[in-house]
Amino acid sequence: MTAIRRGRVERFGSVLRYVLLIAGAVLFLTPFYLLVRNALSSDADITSPHWKPLPSHLRWSNLRQLFDDESVPMWHSLVNSLVVAVSQTAGTIVLAALAGYGLARIPFRYANVVFGAVVATLLIPASVTFVPSFIVVSSLGWLNTLRGLIVPGVFQAFACFLFRQYFLGFPTEIEDAARIDGLGYWGTFWRIVVPNSKAILAAVGTLTFIGSWNAFLWPLIIAQDPDSWTVQLSLSTFITAQTINLHELFAAALVSILPLVVVFLFLQRFIVQGVERTGING
Amino acid sequence: MTPVRPLRRRLAGPQNRNLWFWAFVGPFLAGLIVFVYVPIGWSVYLSFFESYNTVSPTKFVGFGNYADLFRDDAFTSSLRTFLLFALFIVPVTFAASLLLAVLVNRARWGKAFFRSVYFVPTACSYVVAALVWKLSIFSGVRFGVANQLLGNVGQSPIAWLSVTHPPWYWLVIVTLRLWLQVGFYMILFLAGLQRIAPALYEAAAVDGARPGWQTFRYITFPQLRGTSAAVLALLLINAFQAFDEFYNLLSSSSGYPPYARPPLVYLYYVALGQQQDLGHGSAGAVILAGIIAIFTLLQGRFVGFGEESARDRRKARRAAGAAA
Numbered sequence: 228m229t230a231i232r233r234g235r236v237e238r239f240g241s242v243l244r245y246v247l248l249i250a251g252a253v254l255f256l257t258p259f260y261l262l263v264r265n266a267l268s269s270d271a272d273i274t275s276p277h278w279k280p281l282p283s284h285l286r287w288s289n290l291r292q293l294f295d296d297e298s299v300p301m302w303h304s305l306v307n308s309l310v311v312a313v314s315q316t317a318g319t320i321v322l323a324a325l326a327g328y329g330l331a332r333i334p335f336r337y338a339n340v341v342f343g344a345v346v347a348t349l350l351i352p353a354s355v356t357f358v359p360s361f362i363v364v365s366s367l368g369w370l371n372t373l374r375g376l377i378v379p380g381v382f383q384a385f386a387c388f389l390f391r392q393y394f395l396g397f398p399t400e401i402e403d404a405a406r407i408d409g410l411g412y413w414g415t416f417w418r419i420v421v422p423n424s425k426a427i428l429a430a431v432g433t434l435t436f437i438g439s440w441n442a443f444l445w446p447l448i449i450a451q452d453p454d455s456w457t458v459q460l461s462l463s464t465f466i467t468a469q470t471i472n473l474h475e476l477f478a479a480a481l482v483s484i485l486p487l488v489v490v491f492l493f494l495q496r497f498i499v500q501g502v503e504r505t506g507i508n509g
Numbered sequence: 510m511t512p513v514r515p516l517r518r519r520l521a522g523p524q525n526r527n528l529w530f531w532a533f534v535g536p537f538l539a540g541l542i543v544f545v546y547v548p549i550g551w552s553v554y555l556s557f558f559e560s561y562n563t564v565s566p567t568k569f570v571g572f573g574n575y576a577d578l579f580r581d582d583a584f585t586s587s588l589r590t591f592l593l594f595a596l597f598i599v600p601v602t603f604a605a606s607l608l609l610a611v612l613v614n615r616a617r618w619g620k621a622f623f624r625s626v627y628f629v630p631t632a633c634s635y636v637v638a639a640l641v642w643k644l645s646i647f648s649g650v651r652f653g654v655a656n657q658l659l660g661n662v663g664q665s666p667i668a669w670l671s672v673t674h675p676p677w678y679w680l681v682i683v684t685l686r687l688w689l690q691v692g693f694y695m696i697l698f699l700a701g702l703q704r705i706a707p708a709l710y711e712a713a714a715v716d717g718a719r720p721g722w723q724t725f726r727y728i729t730f731p732q733l734r735g736t737s738a739a740v741l742a743l744l745l746i747n748a749f750q751a752f753d754e755f756y757n758l759l760s761s762s763s764g765y766p767p768y769a770r771p772p773l774v775y776l777y778y779v780a781l782g783q784q785q786d787l788g789h790g791s792a793g794a795v796i797l798a799g800i801i802a803i804f805t806l807l808q809g810r811f812v813g814f815g816e817e818s819a820r821d822r823r824k825a826r827r828a829a830g831a832a833a
Contacts, residue, residue, distance in 0.1 A: 237720070240720075240721060241617070244612055244615060244616065245616070247608075247612055248612050248613070248616060248619075248623050251609065251612075251623075251626075251627065252623060252626045252627070255626050255627055255629075255630065255688065255692075256626060257646075258630075258633075258638065258641045258642075258646070258688060259629075261641055261645045261646065261654065262637070262641055262645075265645060273645075273652070274650075274652050275652060276651050276652055278652060278654070278657045322536055322537045322540065323537065325533045325534070325536070325537065326533060326534045326536075326537035326538070328533055329529070329530050329532075329533025329534040330533075330534060333526055333529050333530040333533060334526055334530075335522070335526060335527055335530040338530065341534060341538060344538070344541070345537075345538070345541065348541060348545045348546075349805065350801075350802040350805045350806065351549070351798045351801060351802055351805075352746065352750055352801065353545075354750045354752065354773065355749075355750060355773070355794065355797050355798050355801050356545075356548055356549060356552070356794055356798060357773075357776075357777075357794075358552060358776060358780045358781075358787065358790045358791055358793070358794040359548030359549055359551055359552030359791065359794055360544065360548045361780070361781070362548060362551055362552065362555070362564045362787065362791075363543070363544065363547055363548045363551065365564065366564050378540075378544070379544040381540060382537060382540035382541045382544055382545065384541065384545075387537060411529070412529045412533070413529070413532070416533075437631070437632055440634070441633075441634035441635070441636075443634065443635060443636055443752070443753040443756075443757075444752050444753065444773070444777075447756075447777075448777075448781060459634055459636045462636050462637065462640060463636050463756075463757050466636070466639065466640050466643065466644070466757055467757070467760050467761050467762060468761075468762045469761075469762070473644065476640065476644070477640070477644075477645075480636075480637045480640050480641070483634070483637060484632070484633055484634065484637050487632045487633075488629060488632050488633070490632075491629060491631070491632035492625060492629065495625065495628055495629075498696065499624075499696055499699075499700075502696055502697060502700045503700040503703060
C-alpha cells in the first residue's frame with residue numbers, strides 16, 4: 228500500500244517539478260523574446276497600445292538601418308569592445324597563469340609573501356576603487372584611450388589564485404618526466420602544463436571575456452569621448468538620452484549580445500566543469 | 510668553510526630558480542602594484558586633502574573629508590539604500606537559485622536544456638537588461654508589457670521607475686538582477702549537490718526518511734552548508750557593488766533622481782560629477798573599501814580561502830561513502 232502511495236506521490240512530484248521548470252524557463256526567456264521582437268518591429272508596433280506578440284511584419288531591415296545610420300557609432304563601438312575584450316582576456320590568462328604557475332611550482336624563499344600580496348587585493352573588488360584607479364589612469368594620460376580601458380583590468384588576482392590552486396593539484400610526475408627530458412620551467416609550462424589545462428583556461432577565458440565585453444562602470448569613467456566608447460557605453464547613452472529610434476535601440480542591443488550568447492552556449496560547460504572541479508567552496 | 514658566493518649567484522638562486530620565479534610572477538606583480546596598490550595608497554593620501562579637479566592637491570584638511578561624508582545625508586542614505594537592496598536581493602536570489610538547482614538536478618530529461626536556459630542570462634550585460642526592463646517590460650506608459658497586463662485586468666498603468674510611494678522601482682531593480690545572476694548561483698549549487706554522496710540518501714531511505722522535504726531538510730541542505738555560505742557572501746559583496754542597473758534604469762538626460770542611490774552611484778557623482786571632488790571621492794572610496802574588506806574577511810572566515818580544507822573534507826566524505 229505504502230509503495231503504491233509513494234509511487235503516486237513521486238509521480239505528482241515529478242509533474243510539479245516540470246511545471247515549475249517550464250514556467251521558470253518561459254519567464255527566463257521572455258526578456259530575450261522581447262528584445263528580438265522589438266528589434267524586428269517598427270516604432271509604431273513597439274508603442275502601439277494594442278500590444279501583439281509578434282509585430283505586423285518582421286523588419287530585418289532594422290539591422291541594416293542600424294549600421295547605415297551615421298549618427299550611431301555602432302561599428303566603431305563594436306570594434307572597440309572586441310579589441311578590449313580580446314586583449315583583456317588574452318592578457319589576463321597569460322599573466323595570471325604564469326604567475327599562478329610560478330607561485331605553485333617554483334621554490335622561492337619569499338613566495339608566500341608574494342602570494343599574500345596577491346590574495347590581499349582580493350579583499351577589495353576593483354569596482355570599489357574606481358576613484359583611485361581613475362586618478363592613476365588619468366595621470367598616465369590614458370583617459371579616452373583603449374589602453375586605459377584594457378591594461379588596468381588585466382591583473383586579476385582571482386584568476387591568479389584559481390590558477391595557483393589548479394596547478395598545485397597538477398600531477399608532479401608529468402612535470403618531473405619533462406624535467407628529466409631536459410625541459411626547464413619555461414618549456415615545461417608551455418609544452419606540458421598549458422596543453423593539459425585547457426578546461427580551466429577556457430573557463431577563466433570565458434568568464435573574463437564576458438566580464439570585459441559587458442563592463443560598464445570602468446568604460447563610463449575612462450572613455451568619455453565617443454571615439455573610445457565600447458558598445459555598452461553607446462547603448463547606455465542611447466537609453467539615457469533617448470536620442471535614437473526605439474527599434475534601432477533594440478536592434479543595437481540585440482547585435483551586442485548575439486555573439487556573446489552564441490559563444491556562451493558553446494563554452495558554458497567549461498565554466499560548469501571548472502566550478503565542479505576547483506570547487507570554489509566546500 | 511663554505512666559500513662566499515658572489516652576490517649575483519646568490520640572487521639568482523640555485524639553478525637560477527629566483528630568476529625564473531620572477532620571470533613568471535614579476536609581470537603580474539608589477540601590474541598589481543601599479544594598478545592596485547599605488548591607486549589605493551594615492552587615494553588614502555588624497556582623502557586627507559581638499560582636491561577639486563586635481564590629483565596633486567596642496568590644502569591639507571586631515572580627517573575633514575571623512576567627517577563631511579558622515580555628516581552628508583546623501584552618503585548615509587546611500588548606505589541605507591544598499592542595506593535595503595541587499596535585504597531584497599540576497600534572500601530572493603539565494604532561494605531562487607537553490608530551488609532551480611534542486612529542480613534541474615532531479616530533472617530526468619531536458620536537464621542540459623533547462624540549465625542552459627537559466628544560465629544564459631549570465632552572458633547578458635546589465636545595460637542590455639536595463640534597456641529591456643526600462644523600455645519594454647516596465648515602461649511607464651500604457652504599451653509597457655507590465656502595464657498591458659495590468660490593463661487587461663482593469664488596472665491603470667503605473668510609472669514604475671518614477672513613483673516613490675510606493676517605491677515600485679525596487680521591483681524593477683530586483684527582478685532585473687535576479688534574472689541576470691540567478692543562473693550563476695544555480696551552477697554553484699548544482700556543483701554542491703553533485704558532491705553529496707549518494708550513500709547518504711540511501712542511508713536516509715533505509716532509515717525511513719521520505720523523499721522530498723524531509724530529505725532536503727535533513728540531508729541536502731545541511732550538506733550544502735559550505736556552498737550556501739559562499740553564495741550568501743558573494744551575493745552580499747556583489748550587491749554592495751551594484752551600479753550598472755541603477756545607473757541605466759534611473760538616470761536620464763536630466764540627471765539621476767534623488768532616491769535609490771547605492772554607494773557606488775553616490776561616489777560616481779561626487780568624484781566624477783561636475784566638481785570632480787577627488788578629496789571627498791577618495792575618502793568615500795576608502796570607507797567603502799574598508800566596509801567591503803570586512804565583508805570579505807567575514808566570508809573568508811565562513812568559507813576559507815584555502816582549498817586544502819575543502820578538499821580534505823571532500824576526501825573524508827568520499828572515504829566515508831566508500832566505507833558505508
